[in-house]
Amino acid sequence: MSGISELLMLNLLAEREMYGYELARAIRLTTKDAISVGEGVLYPALHTLERRGWLRGRRRVVGGRTRVYSSLTPAGRRRLGTMNQEWHRIAGGVQAALGGDHG
Amino acid sequence: MADSNEYERLIRGGIAPRRARRALREFAEHRSDIIRERLSLGDSAVDSALAADTRLGTAMVLVDNMLASPELKSWSRRRPWLAFALAPVGVFCAVFVGLSLAILAAVNLYKATLGDLHAAPSLLQGISTGIGHATTWGIPILVSGAFALAAIRRRESSLWPVAGALLICMIGGCTNFDLVLPSVSMTPGLTIGIGFSTEAPAPPLSRAAAMAFVTLLPYLWARRQWAGRGVRAAE
Numbered sequence: 001m002s003g004i005s006e007l008l009m010l011n012l013l014a015e016r017e018m019y020g021y022e023l024a025r026a027i028r029l030t031t032k033d034a035i036s037v038g039e040g041v042l043y044p045a046l047h048t049l050e051r052r053g054w055l056r057g058r059r060r061v062v063g064g065r066t067r068v069y070s071s072l073t074p075a076g077r078r079r080l081g082t083m084n085q086e087w088h089r090i091a092g093g094v095q096a097a098l099g100g101d102h103g
Numbered sequence: 104m105a106d107s108n109e110y111e112r113l114i115r116g117g118i119a120p121r122r123a124r125r126a127l128r129e130f131a132e133h134r135s136d137i138i139r140e141r142l143s144l145g146d147s148a149v150d151s152a153l154a155a156d157t158r159l160g161t162a163m164v165l166v167d168n169m170l171a172s173p174e175l176k177s178w179s180r181r182r183p184w185l186a187f188a189l190a191p192v193g194v195f196c197a198v199f200v201g202l203s204l205a206i207l208a209a210v211n212l213y214k215a216t217l218g219d220l221h222a223a224p225s226l227l228q229g230i231s232t233g234i235g236h237a238t239t240w241g242i243p244i245l246v247s248g249a250f251a252l253a254a255i256r257r258r259e260s261s262l263w264p265v266a267g268a269l270l271i272c273m274i275g276g277c278t279n280f281d282l283v284l285p286s287v288s289m290t291p292g293l294t295i296g297i298g299f300s301t302e303a304p305a306p307p308l309s310r311a312a313a314m315a316f317v318t319l320l321p322y323l324w325a326r327r328q329w330a331g332r333g334v335r336a337a338e
Contacts, residue, residue, distance in 0.1 A: 020129050021136040039133065040160035043126050044168040044175065051174050057125075068129060 005037045005045060007087055010072065010080040013055065017071035020046065046070055054079050109162045115258045116170040117180030123169075130165050179257060187263035188270065191250040195271045199242050199278065206234060206282065235280040243275025243314050251322035255329050261322075268318050276311025 005027075012018065012026045023046075024039045037045075049055040054076030057068045072080065113123035134155045141151035169175055179186035247268040254264035274297065281294040 019132075021133045024133070038160065039137075039158050040130070040164045041168050043129050043133075043165060044172055047122060047126060047169070048172050048174050065132060066128070067132070068125065 003083070004035065006049070007080075007083050008035065008037070009042075009045065009049065010054065010076060010083065013070055014072050014077065014080055017058070017069040019067040019069050023070070049076070109166045111258075112166050113169060114256075116166075117176035118169055119177035119179075120256055122175065122177070126165065126169060127162065130159070130162055134159055177257065179253075179259070183259055183263045184266075187250055187254050187259060188267040191246055191267040192270050192274065194250075195243060195246045195274065198246060199238070202238060202242065203280065206238075210282070231282045234282055238280045239275065239278050240310075240314065243271050243278075244317055247271045247314075247318045248322070251318065252325075255322070255326050258329070261326060264322065265319060268322070269315055272311045272314040272318065275314055276307040276309075 008027055008031070009023065012023060012030065018026060020039075020042050024037065024042055027035065027037050046055065046057075050057055050070070052075075053073060055070045056073050057070050059066055059068050061067075109127055110123055113126070114120060118126075137155040137158055138148075138151040141154045142148065146154065250267055251264050254261070277297050279294070279298065
């Protein structure tokens, strides 16, 4: 699983619990299709994050259909905090480098 | 099951049955969500199905991705010796001791609350013997059978389940259980133990062999049936 898809998934699921289709849609909408996470690989990724203890799945019946809603665990929130810090550090470095190129 | 090929591949790859079923169900739900989305936008049924296949890929892609992640392998696949050889022995010992203590507590409670049993000694003897046989024969067979069934469901190789069943049968063959039910003249008592005498090795060994026969024969037969079914599904 790429770090970016993991970061995106954890960030979106930190806002509210979602099921797979909703999450795929949210990724497309929030990134304006700039980042595409293959919808077929979403489930192995969700199961892996769950296995690591960062997500929990909760089964709910909505409109007669059973959905598994994923949400962050406390460990997942800690992991997200670390990843966000790391992302900002890297993004800041890249930005500085690009700014230097153009400056 | 519509996804039996994919299910078999996941199970044989070491994914736990519950996780495999859930992933395939989520995948199928996701596909029907995409089709609904496309239909609501005015696409034809054929185009909607095509769009779903393009966005999701086939279930085989899902299976490949699940199998590529070592973290998704069940703990029993990663440590089969623990799951199918040592854990059953632990469970057997816990159930044997727990049930024995529960029987003794029930007998003592009965005596304390309702007084002595006024039943014929032969009846009490029969009940005691029945409980003893159910404990010394039933528990080893049921515990090893339950773990053998779990091994079949998870398509585990037979090495560790057979080793676990043999261990339980060996220990089970050496257990003894003597329950004295309370009566007017007798005090309730329970003697449980495990032992093997070199002077009389035949009784425990023959009991162990009989239990192994009762457990392993159906297991190996069922395993063969499931294996054949799995191969047909994967073809």
